[in-house]
Amino acid sequence: KAGVTQTPRYLIKTRGQQVTLSCSPISGHRSVSWYQQTPGQGLQFLFEYFSETQRNKGNFPGRFSGRQFSNSRSEMNVSTLELGDSALYLCASSFGQGDTEAFFGQGTRLTVV
Amino acid sequence: AQTVTQSQPEMSVQEAETVTLSCTYDTSESDYYLFWYKQPPSRQMILVIRQEAYKQQNATENRFSVNFQKAAKSFSLKISDSQLGDAAMYFCAYRFNSGNTPLVFGKGTRLSVIA
DSSP, rough: OOOOOOEEEEEEEEETEEEEEEEETTTOOOOOEEEETTTEEEEEEEEEEEEEEEEEEESSOOEEEEEEEESOEEEEEEEEEEGGGGGGEEEEEESTTTTSSOOOOOOEEEEEE | OOOOOOSSSSSEETTHHHHHHHHOOSSSSSSSSEEEEETTTTTTOOEEEETTTOOOOOOEEEEEEEEEETTTTTEEEEOOOGGGGGGGEEEEEEEEETTTTTEOOOOOEEEEEEE
16 A cells, blocks of 8 residues: 655745645545645744645744645645755645554755855 | 653663663653654654553553653563664653644654673
8 A cells, every 4th residue: 555645845035925735645534634844943833724624733923824725645845945945844644633643755855056 | 730850861782681761750750651753863762662541551662661660650662682773763752632632742762782
């Protein structure tokens, strides 16, 4: 069974641009969560989607947004990129909301220059 | 707010030896889950072991076991017979047992395994 797939794996963007990252969860999983990982702040929760609805949101500015499609695939978007947005963005999928086992993808490494 | 603290930024262990990684957490809740995740250079977070707070028995998965001390809010990971493939970042994480609460991670411990 295929795992969580995140695309692209690497991305370089310029300050002020916007970016869209994609996450395809494990087949049958309906919950997708996004996390930002940086050396300074560690892993921080961005948001969680379940059945196309945002169920929870972390403490990030409105430049960070996301959505989930009917096939459970999820995208996150960051507008007006800042240097501090450089990070590894990890997506995790689980079968249901609050499911205790989350499966992570390999992440998208975003570099803002 | 819940917090998770890993006080050892780096650890090293000889191959075949045993190492213990420390984790403490702060919560006022009684129903929650604790996890240890491994992140190798490939960057993919892999679940190593999970503990339900209501279970007194410590979880064990092959060479990995935990020492869960609920009153002390401590959750350490013991790796026995360490192997070169165990070298990675290890993250302790907490999740309150309610529908849509996220994982709260510690800052991680980098484990090196010496041949």
